[in-house]
Amino acid sequence: MPVNIPPLLPEQLLPIPGLSLGTAEASIKRPGRKDILVITLAENTRVAGVFTRNRFCAAPVTVARSHLMGSLPIRALVINTGNANAGTGQSGIDHAHATCASLARLIGCQTQQVLPFSTGVIMEPLPVEKIITHLPQALANLAPDNWFAAAQAIMTTDIVPKGVSRQIQINGTTVTITGIAKGSGMIHPNMATMLGYIATDAAVTQPLLDDLVRYATDRSFNCVTVDGDTSTNDALILMATGQAGNTPITVSTDPAFISLQAAITEVAALLAQMIVRDGEGATKFITVQVESGKTREECTKVAYAIAHSPLIKTACFASDPNLGRILAAIGYAGIEDLDVNLVQLYLGNILVAEHGGRAASYREEDGQRIMQAPEITIQVKLNRGNASTTVWTCDLSYDYVKINADYRS
Structure with a gap:
């Protein structure tokens, strides 16, 4: 059993204005469990991320990294469990693109505005038709307060869902941070963890968000190891919707940025520690x-x-x-x-x-x-x-x- 992880309750995970989450059951590996997660983002949401440096990185990592470096703002993420889409060659890239294109058509954006993520067994073809067929189901239950279901949907060998929320005051404005992660084995730092998603409603510039995700990762997910293996699919994504109403944070010396950096790093560290506490078979x-x-x-x-x-x-x-x-x-x-x-x-x-x-x-x-x-x-x-x-x-x-x-x- 996980080591000293208190049971996670849905109400403990606070919604982030400008972000909605929906799940679906596509029977990718086995029936009867959530295995698809869609996250939609309001316009003007800023997104930053870090990814595995494993040279055999999965197809969705290659595609997500490319889309994130593009000029178009990110409007959605799509995550599947049960299949890593890694070690799948060009067909894996094509399947990741197809998944992004299908979701883009459904929500009315460009393919390059969708980031794909996968986790599960390596070197097996992605059942892309199952995923595409069940995207409407995920969109049908989109809700801002769906974080608990989202934490369940990204699990593989995890025993418990992992999530945490924090709220801070920035110049009199309440700012919320919520994050979820999955990971249990094949955990060793190499820029990120297995899969992690952290969101805030703070208004912060893109360069600062890019710095923030690296800072938080180096003090959290890059400080854990379960078995010394680095996954092909590791990714940590940080999203800022900017809807808290705070004066936009533009410089790293601003006390508001220092407070936000500390809070996001705390959320990342707690998630990273939960991954270790839920390490496969862990007792200590x-x-x-x-x-x-x-x-x-x-x-x-x-x-x-x-x-x-x-x-x-x-x-x-x-x-x-x-x-x-x-x-x-x-x-x-x-x-x-x-x-x-x-x-x-x-x-x-x-x-x-x-x-x-x-x-x-x-x-x-x-x-x-x-x-x-x-x-x-x-x-x-x-x-x-x-x-x-x-x-x-x-x-x-x-x-x-x-x-x-x-x-x-």
Whole structure:
């Protein structure tokens, strides 16, 4: 079961003026579940996004990136689950274009004003006719308060839908931010997460929105890993309808922008953490903090060496404080001039290693107590500078193997 994710209620996800969502059941992979999501955007909505850098990126990523870089404003998004439309060659590109064209005809815009997204099994032809046939069904139930159904519609191996809303005051005006995401396995940062959609009604210029999505991603989805695999379909889209009524934000030094940036980053971080908490078969949520490094880059190297290690992740599953595995990961992280005698390692608030070995005050029972909790913090102090970073990951369990072994059955 997901680790400490409170049940999501529909009323917790606040509508964004200028944005509507509709879902449909097209039986793409199996019948009886929502597997198509359409999001429509009011005129003058600004859209920014980041995508996977996997060289085998999916056809919809190629098309969405191209449309987003075009001169026409984006008016709609169409998302399907059950099929990734990745590793499908030119036919996959053609199917993504056909999906966009069909939705464009139905809502009265140009094909280039639609962004397509897909998630699911790789190297299988997209059942494009199923999708096109069910687009009218999705449009028929468009509603601004349909975020909960939307969060359900983008799920694949996720156990629970993931969503969060926040409201802030900007110069006396209430601004709303709502986001949903999907992802459970094959999660490792490479510009974005599996699929994430965040919207706000704030008025903000396009260059600032472009900066904002990158800033938020680097502090959220680029700080998580479940299994070290980077998907072919990763995408995070940020939409600003501009209908809150605030004075348009035009400069990054404006306190209004700083407040908006902080709120959107918080929403993105919470969604990213939900993905880890719902990691396939996860039983532990693990925070890896690396502090007092020379640079953020070297801190990140150490954090991911720990977070990626299957030996550490399986030890966490077994509630085993196997300190040697953590020290080994710190040592092979790639810091050539690391003085291991300066390094301090903590499990929770317990000092477990210093001066190149086990701390004199450490007791095995203390380590076991920390490791038995559903949430574990591993803290590394390099004691060679002022930089730091935080990464979130989960354990690897028997269920992770079972889920991924049975993924196509």
